Amino acid sequence: MEALLLRLLPLLTLLLSFLVFFYFQDSSTLNQKQCSLLPYQHYWIASKRIVTPQGVISGLVEVKEGKIASIVKEEDKDEKTKLENVIDYGEAVVMPGLIDVHAHLDDPGRSEWEGFPSGTKAAAAGGITTLVDMPLNSFPSTVSRETLELKLKAAESRIYVDVGFWGGLVPENAFNKSALEDLLNAGALGLKSFMCPSGINDFPMTNSSHIKEGLSVLAKYRRPLLVHAEKQLDPEANLGVEDGSNDARSYSTYLMTRPPSWEEAAIKDLVTLTKDTRIGAPAEGAHLHIVHLSDSSSSLDLIKEAKSGGDSLTVETCPHYLAFSAEEIRDGDTRFKCSPPIRDAVNKEKLWNALLEGDLDMLSSDHSPTTPELKRLDDGDFLKAWGGISCLQFVLPVTWSYGQKYGVTLEQIALWWSERPAKLAGQKLKGAIAIGNYADIVVWNPDVDFDLDDDYPIYIKHPGNSAYMGTKLSGKVSATFLRGNLVFKEGNHAPAACGVPILAK
Numbered sequence: 477m478e479a480l481l482l483r484l485l486p487l488l489t490l491l492l493s494f495l496v497f498f499y500f501q502d503s504s505t506l507n508q509k510q511c512s513l514l515p516y517q518h519y520w521i522a523s524k525r526i527v528t529p530q531g532v533i534s535g536l537v538e539v540k541e542g543k544i545a546s547i548v549k550e551e552d553k554d555e556k557t558k559l560e561n562v563i564d565y566g567e568a569v570v571m572p573g574l575i576d577v578h579a580h581l582d583d584p585g586r587s588e589w590e591g592f593p594s595g596t597k598a599a600a601a602g603g604i605t606t607l608v609d610m611p612l613n614s615f616p617s618t619v620s621r622e623t624l625e626l627k628l629k630a631a632e633s634r635i636y637v638d639v640g641f642w643g644g645l646v647p648e649n650a651f652n653k654s655a656l657e658d659l660l661n662a663g664a665l666g667l668k669s670f671m672c673p674s675g676i677n678d679f680p681m682t683n684s685s686h687i688k689e690g691l692s693v694l695a696k697y698r699r700p701l702l703v704h705a706e707k708q709l710d711p712e713a714n715l716g717v718e719d720g721s722n723d724a725r726s727y728s729t730y731l732m733t734r735p736p737s738w739e740e741a742a743i744k745d746l747v748t749l750t751k752d753t754r755i756g757a758p759a760e761g762a763h764l765h766i767v768h769l770s771d772s773s774s775s776l777d778l779i780k781e782a783k784s785g786g787d788s789l790t791v792e793t794c795p796h797y798l799a800f801s802a803e804e805i806r807d808g809d810t811r812f813k814c815s816p817p818i819r820d821a822v823n824k825e826k827l828w829n830a831l832l833e834g835d836l837d838m839l840s841s842d843h844s845p846t847t848p849e850l851k852r853l854d855d856g857d858f859l860k861a862w863g864g865i866s867c868l869q870f871v872l873p874v875t876w877s878y879g880q881k882y883g884v885t886l887e888q889i890a891l892w893w894s895e896r897p898a899k900l901a902g903q904k905l906k907g908a909i910a911i912g913n914y915a916d917i918v919v920w921n922p923d924v925d926f927d928l929d930d931d932y933p934i935y936i937k938h939p940g941n942s943a944y945m946g947t948k949l950s951g952k953v954s955a956t957f958l959r960g961n962l963v964f965k966e967g968n969h970a971p972a973a974c975g976v977p978i979l980a981k
């Protein structure tokens with residue numbers, strides 16, 4: 477009996493390994509099916525307008541196992557190019573997926589404001605394939621290894637696009653080098669801090685000394701510090717709201733509470749500190765990134781000067797500063813409240829110029845949603861309403877629609893929304909349609925207009941809070957590929973949430 481068993485053993489082992497092999501192959505195919513609306517992993521995307529770093533070409537992009545395997549121009553195609561599984565998008569634009577380096581998804585802790593599933597579904601529907609989540613508005617704030625781990629847990633199997641995480645630089649950890657290193661070693665892509673109250677209790681503001689410390693730690697990691705650059709100059713300013721001479725429902729009242737001089741004062745401090753990031757200076761290797769610039773006057777001049785002096789400094793603005801102006805904001809319409817505030821039309825024109833001239837490096841959403849109650853749409857009190865624009869799903873069509881007047885090109889969109897953000901977030905295999913990169917791709921139709929009304933499929937949690945509702949936009953996203961998976965197609969998402977958390981190594 478024993479002898480028989482011994483002789484059968486090799487056979488049994490073989491049988492068992494076959495079973496194991498087929499079981500795993502089957503479950504991965506199954507899983508694959510749920511991640512992608514396509515039945516294959518090796519295919520070609522054809523279009524007459526493919527946006528590459530070398531310009532817009534007509535041709536084909538070969539996708540194999542999640543990466544871009546080759547790019548073939550129409551004129552270089554011959555019989556040897558063996559094509560199978562071609563998806564022909566015709567005139568539609570094929571562009572690298574957008575990378576939003578500034579979004580608040582509020583998960584865990586305030587998922588009634590947004591949350592990973594709704595936020596990343598909105599991102600996929602809007603052509604964003606990667607976003608970097610801000611360390612505040614969720615609870616607790618992401619300011620340590622432990623709180624980053626809570627983020628990762630909350631994101632598990634719930635993200636429809638890739639998500640990276642900024643860690644928070646706050647007074648509590650700024651002078652604690654090992655705590656900051658711990659947070660960076662845990663994978664935070666960089667740090668973020670505020671120079672004014674953030675509106676979130678467990679995310680207090682930092683001063684210049686905290687920021688200096690942060691930069692010195694980041695230098696070693698070669699990761700950036702993102703700063704909300706507003707410095708509260710006269711918090712006691714009498715706005716006359718109490719005595720009724722200024723109406724809290726009027727936008728101009730809110731505008732007075734946060735003048736451009738706040739941005740200018742913060743940036744003055746920052747450009748003193750960024751001298752340390754120059755080659756040969758003590759914080760060489762660190763980088764400072766100013767988020768959501770609104771003031772296009774003195775603040776911008778200070779940034780330009782620092783850059784030309786060799787400081788490692790970049791700056792973003794957001795679509796809402798480019799789309800809207802203070803003059804148009806109606807009394808009580810708190811959907812438009814954000815900080816720094818949307819300023820006048822002259823300021824907006826100058827921001828566009830700075831973007832076109834290359835003085836502004838990139839765009840981000842600063843999607844900062846909340847509930848309708850906290851947005852105070854019922855009483856329209858600009859002073860009490862939550863400050864934050866809800867927009868994640870719409871940034872591509874908004875940039876395109878409002879940019880028409882300025883002759884914005886497809887290459888510029890890819891530069892502002894993909895290539896430069898990828899660099900800031902340290903993502904070498906993202907941000908461009910290039911061989912070897914992840915196949916993170918958006919397909920969209922610049923010529924298709926749509927109304928953002930109640931019939932439009934919107935995935936952000938509280939569409940009514942968005943300042944873009946009720947507008948007409950051009951540039952409709954038809955497909956989004958994430959690491960080769962077709963995760964969104966014509967209003968439908970792939971069944972499974974197959975985004976990956978992105979951690980720095």
Ligand SMILES: NC(=O)N[C@H]1NC(=O)NC1=O
Binds near residue numbers: 613676814844
């Ligand atoms: N906490 C938070 O999201 N604040 C953001 N909202 C806004 O309008 N500007 C911000 O920095």
Ligand SMILES: [Zn+2]
Binds near residue numbers: 704767768815
């Ligand atoms: Zn901010």
Ligand SMILES: [Zn+2]
Binds near residue numbers: 580610842844
């Ligand atoms: Zn923000």
